[in-house]
Amino acid sequence: MIKVQESRAVELKALGWPAEAISQYERLWEYRQRWGAINLDPEERGFLRKAESELPKRVASGQGGSQKKTTQEKSHYRWLAFHLEAMTQPGAVAGIEAGEQGAWPILLEEELRALDYFEPVLGLADTHKAKLFIPAREQWVSEAAAQARILTYDFEAPLEVLRQTGKTSWKSIRSAATAGPQDYPVLDAEAARSFRASVRSNLLALVRATFPSLSGNDQPDPPDDWQRS
Structure with missing residues (x-):
């Protein structure tokens, strides 16, 4: 699995996510980066999982581009x-x-x-x-x-x-x-x-x-x- 080092809020915007949900994603993503997912509420972890499941998967360098569902x-x-x-x-x-x-x-x-x-x-x-x-x-x-x-x-x-x-x-x-x-x-x-x-x-x-x-x-x-x- 590839460790994501930057927020992918721009990609969520391209997917049509509303601004309020994108702001929530950015806030929770930053918190997780600083303090770890264990310090998030279950609902917040679930929100991040849902957001990231909507994004195309990233693969390691040299293995091609993002794998996007048709x-x-x-x-x-x-x-x-x-x-x-x-x-x-x-x-x-x-x-x-x-x-x-x-x-x-x-x-x-x-x-x-x-x-x-x-x-x-x-x-x-x-x-x-x-x-x-x-x-x-x-x-x-x-x-x-x-x-x-x-x-x-x-x-x-x-x-x-x-x-x-x-x-x-x-x-x-x-x-x-x-x-x-x-x-x-x-x-x-x-x-x-x-x-x-x-x-x-x-x-x-x-x-x-x-x-x-x-x-x-x-x-x-x-x-x-x-x-x-």
């Missing part, structure tokens, strides 16, 4: 992909007919596509703001339900299976206060195309506007045929 390796991205994969497994949703698509998979595909394109940092500052996506997802799916057949899907079941294999902090994609927590709208081909176009436009705008690490991002929206290579 967007697709970040926990938030993998959480979305986990739920998408679970609900699109064969047999996951009973009653879907040929040519139909679930509104939830369409939404998650488009959300992942937007993350692939804009590549936000998805550190602490971004994932804190990601809570704003919860009501937006519910609103878009409820609008799709007006022109859909409603089937049933247990959104909690995949997480229960995951918890049996080990500890995870991942939660359901649905809000705990949602009415009809197992409602799963499915759309015919024409309605699915219309819903995808609508949610794509909305998600691109929401991703750009929500994540602090994308502040000042002036990328144009991707063309309709864009996919991550």
